[in-house]
Amino acid sequence: MNILGGYDIEDLSIGMHATFSKTITEADIVLFAGVSGDNNAIHINEEFARTTPFQGRIAHGMLTASVISAAVANKLPGPGAVYMNQNLSFRAPVRPGDTVHATVTVSAITAEKRRVVLLTVCRVKGQVVIEGEAMVKVGSCAPLPPRGDAAARLPDLQPQFA
DSSP, X not given: OOTTSOOOGGGOOTTOEEEEEEEOOHHHHHHHHHHHOOOOHHHHOHHHHTTSTTSSOOOOHHHHHHHHHHHHHHTSSOTTOEEEEEEXXXXXXXXXXXXXXXXXXXXXXXXXXXXXXXXXXXXXXXXXXXXXXXXXXXXXXXOOOOOSSGGGGSOOOSXXXX
C-alpha cells in the first residue's frame, strides 16, 4: 500500500473488488445541477418530470456515475489512483432518495505501465443502473531508478497510448 492507504500495482490481483455506497439526496441533485449547469427539467421539475416516461424526477446520470469515482478514489485502488478512462452504459433511472452501490472489480493488470482495468457497476436495490469499465493508473512500491533531477524521479502520471 502507498503512504495514503491506496493499493500499489504489486498489491492488486484479478478479481479484487470493493463497493462504495451513497444515497442520492435532493441537495445532491440541486448542487450537481448548479455545478454542472445541467438544469434539465427531468432532474429539477417534478411537474414536468411526471409527464415523461420516467413518471417523476431522476438524478443526473453523471451524478450517479460519480459514485464510481468515489469507489475508485476511496476504496480500490484508493488514494493515489489516477483516472485515465471510463465508459458507461446507463441501464435504469436513479431517483432522489435511492442508495447507489458502486462496485469496482479488477479485471486486468498491466504491471509494467501500472495500469489497472476495472469493471464498474452501480446498483440500486439490486438492479443494475450503470455498467462500464474504467482504466486507472496506480503507483508502485518498487524504487524508482536514480535520475539526475527531482522532476525526473516523479512517477509518470501522463496517459501513455500504446
